[in-house]
Amino acid sequence: MSLRRNMARQRNIGIVALIFASVIFILPFVYIFLMAVKTKQEAALFLFSWPQQWQFWQNLVDVVKTRNYMLLLAYFNSTVITVGAVAMLVIFGAMVGYVLQRRPSGWNRVIYGCILIGLMVPPAVVPTIWVLQGLGLFKSIYGMILIQVAYGLAFSVLLYRSFISTIPRDLDEAAIIDGATPWQVFFRVILPLLKPVTVTLIVVQSIAIFNDFTNPLYYLPGKENVTVQLTLFNFQSQFQSQFNLLFMNILLVTIPPLLVFIFFNRQIVAGMTAGAVKG
Amino acid sequence: MVQSTASVILRDIRKSFGAMEVIKGIDLVVEAGEFCVFVGPSGCGKSTLLRLISGLEETTSGVIEIGGRDVTDAEPSARGIAMVFQSYALYPHLTVRDNIGFGLSLAKLPKDTIRAKVAAAAEALQLTPLLDRKPKALSGGQRQRVAIGRAIVRDPQVFLFDEPLSNLDAALRAQMRIELSDLHRKLGATMIYVTHDQVEAMTMADKIVVLNGGRIEQVGSPMELYNAPVSPFVAGFIGSPKMNLYDGKAAGEACATYGIRPEHLRLTADSPRWTGTVRHVERLGADTIVYLDVPGLGEMVVRADGEQFPRVGSSCGVAPLPGREFRFGPAA
Amino acid sequence: MKRRSPYPYWFVLPAAVVFVTLFLLPTVASFWFSLTRWDLFDAEFIGWDNYRQFFREPFLVQGLVNTLIYAFVTSGAKTVLGLLLAVLLTGGIWMQGFLRSVVFFPVLVSTIGVGITFAALMHPTKGVINLGLGLVGLHGPAWLSDPALALYSVALIDIWKGVGLATLIYIAGLAAISSEYYEASRIDGATRWQQFWRVTVPLVRPATVTVVTLSLISGLRSFDVIWATTRGGPGFSSDVLASVIYKQYQAGFYGLATAGNVILFLLITIIILPLTWWFNKREIDL
Numbered sequence: 018m019s020l021r022r023n024m025a026r027q028r029n030i031g032i033v034a035l036i037f038a039s040v041i042f043i044l045p046f047v048y049i050f051l052m053a054v055k056t057k058q059e060a061a062l063f064l065f066s067w068p069q070q071w072q073f074w075q076n077l078v079d080v081v082k083t084r085n086y087m088l089l090l091a092y093f094n095s096t097v098i099t100v101g102a103v104a105m106l107v108i109f110g111a112m113v114g115y116v117l118q119r120r121p122s123g124w125n126r127v128i129y130g131c132i133l134i135g136l137m138v139p140p141a142v143v144p145t146i147w148v149l150q151g152l153g154l155f156k157s158i159y160g161m162i163l164i165q166v167a168y169g170l171a172f173s174v175l176l177y178r179s180f181i182s183t184i185p186r187d188l189d190e191a192a193i194i195d196g197a198t199p200w201q202v203f204f205r206v207i208l209p210l211l212k213p214v215t216v217t218l219i220v221v222q223s224i225a226i227f228n229d230f231t232n233p234l235y236y237l238p239g240k241e242n243v244t245v246q247l248t249l250f251n252f253q254s255q256f257q258s259q260f261n262l263l264f265m266n267i268l269l270v271t272i273p274p275l276l277v278f279i280f281f282n283r284q285i286v287a288g289m290t291a292g293a294v295k296g
Numbered sequence: 297m298v299q300s301t302a303s304v305i306l307r308d309i310r311k312s313f314g315a316m317e318v319i320k321g322i323d324l325v326v327e328a329g330e331f332c333v334f335v336g337p338s339g340c341g342k343s344t345l346l347r348l349i350s351g352l353e354e355t356t357s358g359v360i361e362i363g364g365r366d367v368t369d370a371e372p373s374a375r376g377i378a379m380v381f382q383s384y385a386l387y388p389h390l391t392v393r394d395n396i397g398f399g400l401s402l403a404k405l406p407k408d409t410i411r412a413k414v415a416a417a418a419e420a421l422q423l424t425p426l427l428d429r430k431p432k433a434l435s436g437g438q439r440q441r442v443a444i445g446r447a448i449v450r451d452p453q454v455f456l457f458d459e460p461l462s463n464l465d466a467a468l469r470a471q472m473r474i475e476l477s478d479l480h481r482k483l484g485a486t487m488i489y490v491t492h493d494q495v496e497a498m499t500m501a502d503k504i505v506v507l508n509g510g511r512i513e514q515v516g517s518p519m520e521l522y523n524a525p526v527s528p529f530v531a532g533f534i535g536s537p538k539m540n541l542y543d544g545k546a547a548g549e550a551c552a553t554y555g556i557r558p559e560h561l562r563l564t565a566d567s568p569r570w571t572g573t574v575r576h577v578e579r580l581g582a583d584t585i586v587y588l589d590v591p592g593l594g595e596m597v598v599r600a601d602g603e604q605f606p607r608v609g610s611s612c613g614v615a616p617l618p619g620r621e622f623r624f625g626p627a628a
Numbered sequence: 629m630k631r632r633s634p635y636p637y638w639f640v641l642p643a644a645v646v647f648v649t650l651f652l653l654p655t656v657a658s659f660w661f662s663l664t665r666w667d668l669f670d671a672e673f674i675g676w677d678n679y680r681q682f683f684r685e686p687f688l689v690q691g692l693v694n695t696l697i698y699a700f701v702t703s704g705a706k707t708v709l710g711l712l713l714a715v716l717l718t719g720g721i722w723m724q725g726f727l728r729s730v731v732f733f734p735v736l737v738s739t740i741g742v743g744i745t746f747a748a749l750m751h752p753t754k755g756v757i758n759l760g761l762g763l764v765g766l767h768g769p770a771w772l773s774d775p776a777l778a779l780y781s782v783a784l785i786d787i788w789k790g791v792g793l794a795t796l797i798y799i800a801g802l803a804a805i806s807s808e809y810y811e812a813s814r815i816d817g818a819t820r821w822q823q824f825w826r827v828t829v830p831l832v833r834p835a836t837v838t839v840v841t842l843s844l845i846s847g848l849r850s851f852d853v854i855w856a857t858t859r860g861g862p863g864f865s866s867d868v869l870a871s872v873i874y875k876q877y878q879a880g881f882y883g884l885a886t887a888g889n890v891i892l893f894l895l896i897t898i899i900i901l902p903l904t905w906w907f908n909k910r911e912i913d914l
């Protein structure tokens with residue numbers, strides 16, 4: 018096959034694939050946008066059509082104002098939960114991954130067992146509520162943060178462990194001879210070197226926690242603690258007749274991941290495919 | 297910039313990893329200010345012994361004294377030592393300046409003191425223009441010097457080196473050998489240096505420790521080891537090309553092993569001790585290395601002077617210089 | 629005297645405390661509470677009653693069956709489509725990078741948002757999908773409101789949202805295959821079709837293991853998509869274990885909900901552990 022014919026062929030496959038992908042993967046997002054800028058009456062028709070009357074700002078303001086600015090509160094809560102949980106996942110996960118990789122011992126089997134359980138086993142929700150209540154953490158943002166940490170640790174530890182195995186032990190030893198305590202070796206030598214995985218972890222876990230619906234549904238009921246995904250779910254019944262506002266809300270929760278995706282594409286790919294090549 | 301210095305004394309040091317004993321009882325005195333080299337084949341325990349002295353590994357039994365102080369249970373940072381790693385182990389996220397000053401900043405020294413000490417070390421090692429670079433942007437030789445700089449600023453009494461030159465090319469290695477010897481003279485500190493390169497051992501050492509299978513085979517100055525090796529192992533290890541070693545009986549001697557160095561053999565036509573066929577000739581200019589096949593003994597290497605070129609395939613007579621033969625062990 | 633290790637175990641402590649109290653402890657406790665009638669304060673031991681009830685009530689049994697169908701349909705489709713898309717998107721086609729992003733982006737989007745959007749798109753009379761099918765003369769079904777179809781429609785949404793992750797993992801797996809294998813097989817005269825079956829499929833196995841395992845686990849645990857679209861309906865036709873658990877929890881049957889949890893736990897274990905074991909065993913044979 019000549020090179021030129023080959024290139025033409027590649028382009029044709031590309032065009033066909035592009036058309037298919039557009040219909041299947043892009044149209045739903047275009048639809049969200051179109052619905053979000055329509056009037057109430059037009060949105061109720063569910064049509065895939067150009068809005069006759071644009072109402073972008075109006076809808077945006079209406080959604081934000083709904084139920085006494087609930088969406089703003091939800092964004093605040095979701096941000097607090099995400100930032101808090103991710104910060105702990107980074108520090109705790111890296112500390113465990115570090116000891117796990119550097120210090121072989123019988124305990125490692127126990128830790129690997131916990132990681133396997135953490136990745137696989139669905140959380141026992143009602144007993145978890147019972148524990149949270151006992152600790153006074155049920156329906157509290159702190160409780161929610163700790164839950165996200167508990168559920169995200171296994172992935173975090175695995176990711177850090179495999180990265181730490183690429184950092185030569187000589188560095189730890191040089192620091193030890195330089196007089197560093199274990200704490201200083203970790204925070205001044207190892208942790209700064211983990212920056213690439215840490216960025217990956219932050220991005221991937223932030224998206225997961227921000228998008229989480231099930232856990233806040235169980236552990237964070239109540240108006241004052243509402244999160245972004247819960248608001249969306251609650252508005253589903255409230256906006257039965259105002260689909261324009263419902264879709265404006267969807268648009269608003271889709272934008273943060275879109276921005277993260279645009280700026281951190283490489284890290285997301287690294288995080289999502291970690292371990293794919295080696296089982 | 298003369299530093300304090302201390303002797304290192306090892307008493308019956310042993311080290312096991314699990315069930316495997318790697319260091320099998322080592323007694324050694326390294327005098328203050330001495331340049332001591334550990335040599336031996338791969339896996340004989342050189343690095344392990346060095347790491348025991350540094351405190352990175354714990355001894356299974358035995359006592360380590362540095363400067364007359366028992367440091368067997370002391371932390372590495374409390375032993376007055378500094379170490380240069382084979383990989384250099386420079387912190388990749390820190391500049392050369394911060395790499396050299398890292399230990400001092402951990403010790404919470406005043407900023408001015410750190411600056412001054414780093415500047416002095418950098419000056420001595422010609423690193424001043426590189427101080428703000430990251431290790432990634434340095435050549436192998438420059439990294440090596442940063443690693444040494446990091447050791448110097450700690451004012452250690454004892455420097456430990458684990459094959460510091462093995463990642464450099466031959467020319468740079470020769471240059472660094474000289475620089476390290478200069479440094480040793482200038483600082484006067486004790487240096488313990490691991491290598492498996494016998495040229496490094498011979499050229500730099502005041503004292504060579506030959507290790508074999510976790511034990512000391514022989515300790516002595518380079519010329520002592522060359523002139524009076526106690527065993528075929530040491531004899532074969534020191535000197536280049538290697539000493540010719542033969543079974544005593546085959547060589548017609550009343551000993552277990554008979555040895556003769558290539559430079560102590562001469563090619564001769566009249567009354568040769570052995571006669572062999574020339575298999576290969578290496579011309580080095582000043583010398584010619586001749587490889588002979590001697591019936592009953594096997595290969596024999598002869599270092600002849602540069603004027604002699606026996607033809608490959610021809611027959612050659614060989615005789616040892618008197619008084620230069622080695623006979624090891626009683627006949628079996 | 630033993631000196632302290634430079635890698636002290638207390639580094640593990642913060643993580644261990646959180647994980648043990650909020651994950652392990654409830655998991656272990658769930659075995660006990662599943663044997664009780666429980667209102668979060670008092671637990672009355674009732675033996676196997678909750679489990680008996682679980683396997684007697686037809687809608688609970690259906691939830692169990694639906695879970696299996698849902699997990700295997702979504703996992704199978706994601707694996708097959710993911711591999712095909714990955715092969716297509718590593719062939720150097722036009723706009724490849726953009727296409728990869730387009731396929732992957734739904735993975736990052738809120739499941740609830742996706743669910744609501746598709747509920748609108750799949751509306752039986754007004755939905756864009758059926759209107760589109762009408763244009764080419766087809767009569768689209770009542771995707772989410774037909775009891776026979778609802779579960780599969782939800783699975784379709786799940787596949788749409790999740791296939792990008794499978795594709796991404798396969799792309800990484802394909803990138804790890806040396807091009808020399810393809811060159812060698814081409815010299816041996818293999819067709820593209822033969823190359824796919826004889827080179828790509830066997831050598832991309834580690835990625836397949838990851839995709840199958842991840843998608844099966846997430847399929848068995850799936851809740852969000854279902855809850856955002858059908859809430860298990862119509863009737864109980866699209867209920868899965870996770871939604872059953874939530875419904876029992878809402879109704880205050882905490883013991884029963886916990887029994888459902890234990891069943892889900894056991895189900896995942898007996899499917900995933902042998903699978904992992906089998907995959908690992910095959911790995912050594914290679």
Ligand SMILES: Nc1ncnc2c1ncn2[C@@H]1O[C@H](COP(=O)(O)OP(=O)(O)OP(=O)(O)O)[C@@H](O)[C@H]1O
Nearest residue numbers: 313318336337338339340341342343344345491492
């Ligand atoms: N941490 C360890 N655990 C178990 N065995 C070890 C460990 N470190 C070293 N050994 C073993 O101890 C023996 C001596 O190792 P060592 O690194 O001291 O050799 P070496 O003389 O430095 O060799 P080389 O010239 O190759 O560097 C080897 O058999 C090695 O496998």
Ligand SMILES: [Mg+2]
Nearest residue numbers: 342343344458
């Ligand atoms: Mg070594």
